[in-house]
Structures are given as structure tokens and as C-alpha cells.
Amino acid sequence: MFRVLVSDPISRDGLEPLLEAENIEIVQKNVAEEENLAQYDALFVRSATKVTEQLMNQMPNLKIIARAGVGVDNIDVDQATRKGIIVINAPDGNTISTAEHTFAMIASLVRHIPQANMSVKNREWKRSSFVGSELHGKMLGIVGLGRIGTELARRAKAFGMRVAVFDPFLTKERSEKIGVEKHDFEELLNQADIITVHTPLTKETKGLLNKETIGKTKKGVYLVNCARGGIIDEDALCTYLENGHVRGVALDVFEVEPPEHTRLLEFEQVIATPHLGASTKEAQLNVAYQVSKEVLLFIQGKQVTTSINLPAMSDEAYKKVAPYDTLAQKIGSFLSQYMNQPVQSITIEYEGTAAEIETAYVTKSMIASFLKQRMDININTVNAGVLARERGIQFIEKVSDQNSGYSNSMKVTIHGEQTTSEIKGTSIPHFGERIVSVNGFSIDFHPSGHLLYIQHTDVPGVIGNVGRILGNHSVNIATMQVGRKEKGGEAIMMLSFDRPLDQPILSALTELDEIVFVKAIEL
Numbered sequence: 001m002f003r004v005l006v007s008d009p010i011s012r013d014g015l016e017p018l019l020e021a022e023n024i025e026i027v028q029k030n031v032a033e034e035e036n037l038a039q040y041d042a043l044f045v046r047s048a049t050k051v052t053e054q055l056m057n058q059m060p061n062l063k064i065i066a067r068a069g070v071g072v073d074n075i076d077v078d079q080a081t082r083k084g085i086i087v088i089n090a091p092d093g094n095t096i097s098t099a100e101h102t103f104a105m106i107a108s109l110v111r112h113i114p115q116a117n118m119s120v121k122n123r124e125w126k127r128s129s130f131v132g133s134e135l136h137g138k139m140l141g142i143v144g145l146g147r148i149g150t151e152l153a154r155r156a157k158a159f160g161m162r163v164a165v166f167d168p169f170l171t172k173e174r175s176e177k178i179g180v181e182k183h184d185f186e187e188l189l190n191q192a193d194i195i196t197v198h199t200p201l202t203k204e205t206k207g208l209l210n211k212e213t214i215g216k217t218k219k220g221v222y223l224v225n226c227a228r229g230g231i232i233d234e235d236a237l238c239t240y241l242e243n244g245h246v247r248g249v250a251l252d253v254f255e256v257e258p259p260e261h262t263r264l265l266e267f268e269q270v271i272a273t274p275h276l277g278a279s280t281k282e283a284q285l286n287v288a289y290q291v292s293k294e295v296l297l298f299i300q301g302k303q304v305t306t307s308i309n310l311p312a313m314s315d316e317a318y319k320k321v322a323p324y325d326t327l328a329q330k331i332g333s334f335l336s337q338y339m340n341q342p343v344q345s346i347t348i349e350y351e352g353t354a355a356e357i358e359t360a361y362v363t364k365s366m367i368a369s370f371l372k373q374r375m376d377i378n379i380n381t382v383n384a385g386v387l388a389r390e391r392g393i394q395f396i397e398k399v400s401d402q403n404s405g406y407s408n409s410m411k412v413t414i415h416g417e418q419t420t421s422e423i424k425g426t427s428i429p430h431f432g433e434r435i436v437s438v439n440g441f442s443i444d445f446h447p448s449g450h451l452l453y454i455q456h457t458d459v460p461g462v463i464g465n466v467g468r469i470l471g472n473h474s475v476n477i478a479t480m481q482v483g484r485k486e487k488g489g490e491a492i493m494m495l496s497f498d499r500p501l502d503q504p505i506l507s508a509l510t511e512l513d514e515i516v517f518v519k520a521i522e523l
């Protein structure tokens with residue numbers, strides 16, 4: 001049974017993909033009211049539930065956190081990553097609703113609609129107090145031209161506005177295609193009549209509009225924040241509202257929500273909504289449906305596509321990656337068992353067609369498989385990189401479209417404290433994965449099951465002696481391959497069996513004079 005806790009109000013209709021599937025239990029209850037948090041595999045939230053490290057510690061079985069919305073600033077993504085918990089969001093389900101809400105706020109702001117509404121309801125008729133401005137011909141400055149910024153730009157243009165944009169990641173081609181003017185931040189501040197922010201809240205965007213930058217705006221500017229509280233500094237807003245430099249402000253989001261203590265709400269020129277950007281039936285259905293489908297993919301062992309802390313990959317891309325993923329996991333596990341010593345660095349080299357896949361994913365998968373042999377915690381592609389770095393293990397990825405004899409190959413080299421080892425493998429369509437070289441010895445075997453690696457001197461009788469000892473212990477050899485670098489030098493044997501070998505057999509083999517090293521490997 002896969003258990004899902006839905007902590008914030010999320011559209012039940014949107015949960016349909018999970019409700020219709022078998023062996024999934026969905027509980028809609030706030031985390032604060034649930035006594036047995038440890039039983040859940042998935043947690044669904046909107047912006048209200050704060051997914052802290054402490055909460056994650058109370059949910060040791062948690063595998064996936066689904067944010068039914070865009071911003072993940074209420075989730076400690078770094079901690080989730082360390083714990084191997086996938087974080088997904090619904091990147092575009094609420095884009096239209098938020099763009100429409102922002103536009104409604106802009107229109108309300110310049111026509112004083114909320115203030116006029118209050119006045120009429122107070123039985124007043126003060127027409128001259130609420131003279132507004134047209135949007136037509138004015139310049140809207142959009143900071144952050146992502147999904148919402150782009151939809152907003154379209155709506156502003158339909159109203160005859162000029163649209164100026166600042167977004168450090170925006171290309172000239174894209175701005176021309178959308179029909180907006182690309183500016184640097186100072187130009188936008190100097191020229192725009194209305195400035196609206198649509199970036200995520202990050203270290204760079206926190207306080208982006210502050211005492212200094214608001215000071216560079218046109219006198220009488222209108223400011224809008226329907227993205228995240230804190231992108232516009234609230235103290236600075238109060239200062240510029242007080243001295244009349246800022247004519248009006250529209251806020252859907254606040255530094256602290258609900259905004260019980262902010263002075264901002266005392267200003268007549270400030271209009272506010274309680275974080276309603278995504279609050280439409282359509283958006284809530286979309287976001288819940290999007291994350292439910294993603295969680296279902298995860299339960300089915302398929303690739304999720306909207307993860308915050310995994311490389312994004314379509315199903316199509318994963319089909320190409322899957323054979324190399326299996327090969328990488330086998331090599332990682334083999335080397336970890338083989339090299340029983342601390343490790344300093346891991347290099348993974350992709351050649352030929354293997355270089356065309358999403359290599360970052362496969363590298364993490366290999367590292368996860370390597371670390372799993374050594375650590376008793378949940379390790380997967382989400383946290384493998386972080387955990388390796390924390391343990392001082394460097395990992396290096398090299399990609400080359402050249403091939404050295406195989407149409408695709410993957411070579412992993414591990415530098416340990418005492419020795420260095422390497423394994424090269426390839427994936428053969430319809431045949432599976434093969435290891436083609438171990439520590440420079442050419443060989444050819446399928447990396448699976450109960451294996452035995454033997455390093456020995458290349459003299460007559462070794463194979464017979466190994467066969468005799470195994471036979472004496474009633475061990476049946478399933479497959480056997482040998483490889484050597486030169487006649488009479490060192491050589492290796494790779495054997496596979498139907499059952500694991502126990503220690504007395506390994507000791508008996510080690511006692512043979514011509515045997516240098518014996519290692520049982522379970523894959």
C-alpha cells in the first residue's frame with residue numbers, strides 16, 4: 001500500500017489519477033493533526049504547510065513531496081535532497097490564473113476599484129476622489145519573463161501597453177518573439193509606469209526592489225507583487241508610500257503570511273489579496289491533476305518529469321537511458337564491493353552512443369549504487385551527488401563521441417586510498433549489458449547474480465584446481481570467462497553460480513599458490 005498525505009486544501013477531483021489506481025490510500029488531513037506521520041510515502045502540499053527538516057524527520061518513509069503549485073520556497077529542498085526525497089511541482093497549472101489575477105490587480109490599482117468599492121458601500125459618492133489613469137500607452141515593467149510574466153505581457157499588450165522586461169536569462173530572440181522590450185534593470189526602473197515582479201524568491205531576488213532600487217523608479221510609479229513576499233522589501237515600500245514617491249501598491253503575497261503585523265495594510269494606496277493568484281477552480285484542478293499524474297508515474301517506477309531535485313527527463317529520454325542506467329548500477333555496485341577501501345574520486349567516461357544520453361542521471365545512478373554498498377541510509381539518484389561530496393568523494397564525468405571498438409561504452413575508474421580500479425562495460429541491444437574489461441584485463445561477462453572474481457598467475461592447472469575445489473564443495477559453475485594481458489603474466493577469471501559462495505570455499509581458493517586475490521560479488 002502506498003500512502004499519500006494531502007496536507008493543504010487540494011482539489012479532490014485533481015487527485016483522480018491516484019484515486020482510480022489500486023493500492024493507494026489517500027488521507028486529506030493537515031500534518032499538524034496527523035499522529036502517525038511515519039506511515040506516509042508521499043506528502044502533497046500547497047504553500048501553507050512548511051516542509052521543514054523536522055517534519056521530514058517525522059516521516060522516515062517519505063519518498064516524494066508534491067507541491068500543487070509553482071513555488072517550492074515552503075519546502076526545504078536541500079534537506080529533501082539529502083534524504084533522497086524527490087520534490088516535484090506543477091510548473092504551469094496555475095500560470096493563467098496568476099497572470100489574470102495580476103492583471104486584475106493592476107487594473108484595480110490604477111482605477112482605485114477596491115477603494116471606490118469600499119466608499120460606495122459606506123454610502124458615499126466621491127467620484128472626484130477616484131480619478132484613475134489609463135493603461136493604454138503606459139509602460140509595464142515586468143521583472144522575470146517566465147511563464148507568468150509572458151502571459152501577463154500578452155494581456156498588457158492587448159490593452160495597448162508598452163512592455164519592458166528585465167530578466168537576466170532572457171534572450172534577444174525570445175523577447176522579439178513575444179514582442180517586449182528587453183532592458184537592463186536600471187532602465188526598467190527609470191522608465192516603467194507600473195512595475196510587477198514575477199521571479200521566484202531566491203537569494204538574488206530577495207529585496208530586489210529595496211530602498212535604493214525603488215528610489216530609481218519614476219515618481220508616481222505603481223508596484224505590484226503577485227509572486228513572493230520579500231521580492232519587494234516591505235519597509236522600503238512603507239518609506240516610499242509615506243513620501244508619495246510610490247503612488248500605489250498591489251500585493252497578493254507578503255513577507256509573513258498572513259501579514260498580521262505589517263504597516264503596509266494601513267496605507268489607503270495599498271490594495272491586497274490573501275495569496276489568491278492560483279485560487280481558481282481551474283488552476284487548482286490543473287495543479288492537483290499534474291502532481292497526481294507525476295506521483296502515479298513514480299509509484300509505477302517510471303520517470304517523473306517535473307522534479308526540482310532530479311534531472312528532468314521525458315519518458316522517451318528515459319527509454320534511451322534505461323540500459324545504461326542498469327549497466328551503471330551494476331558497475332557501481334561491483335566496484336564498491338571489489339574495492340574495500342576509502343575512495344577519493346570516481347571518474348565515469350561515456351563513449352560512442354552512450355555519450356548521447358542524459359549522462360548526469362546515469363552518473364548519479366552509478367554513484368548511488370556505489371554508495372549503497374557502504375551506507376545504511378536511503379540513497380538514490382536524488383541524494384547521491386550530495387552524499388558523495390559530503391564524504392569527500394569527487395566525481396568527474398567525461399563524454400566523448402569517439403568509440404574505442406564498441407558502439408557504446410562506459411568506463412568507471414575509482415581512485416581509492418590504496419589502489420585504483422576500473423571497469424568498462426557496454427550495452428548490446430536485445431542482449432543486455434556486458435563487462436568487457438576489468439582493470440585492463442579484457443573479458444566478457446554479464447554482470448548479474450552470484451559472481452566470483454579471481455586474479456591469478458597465468459600458469460597451467462589453475463582452472464582445474466579452482467574447478468576441483470568448487471566441485472569438492474558441491475558448487476556448480478554456471479558460467480566462466482578468463483582474461484589475461486600477456487602469456488604467463490597475471491590473469492583473471494570471472495565465474496557465476498546458482499547460489500552465493502560461503503567463506504570456507506573462498507578461503508580454500510585463496511590458499512592456492514597461483515591465486516593472488518579472490519572476491520565474491522553479488523549483483
Ligand SMILES: NC(=O)c1ccc[n+]([C@@H]2O[C@H](COP(=O)([O-])OP(=O)(O)OC[C@H]3O[C@@H](n4cnc5c(N)ncnc54)[C@H](O)[C@@H]3O)[C@@H](O)[C@H]2O)c1
Pocket residue numbers: 069070071091094095098143144145146147148149166167168169170198199200201204205226227228252253275276277278279
Ligand atoms: N501568487 C500566487 O499564487 C502565485 C502563483 C504561481 C506562482 N507564483 C510565484 O510566481 C513566480 C513565477 O512563476 P513562473 O511560473 O512564471 O516561474 P518561471 O520559472 O516560469 O519564471 C521565473 C522567471 O524569473 C526569472 N528570474 C530569475 N531570477 C531573476 C532575477 N534575479 N531577476 C529577474 N528575473 C529573474 C527567470 O529567468 C524566469 O524567467 C513563482 O516562483 C512563484 O513564486 C505565485
Ligand SMILES: O=C(O)CC[C@@H](O)C(=O)O
Pocket residue numbers: 046047068069070071072094275277278279
Ligand atoms: O497554493 C497556492 O494557492 C499558491 C500557489 C502559488 O504560490 C505557487 O507558487 O504556485
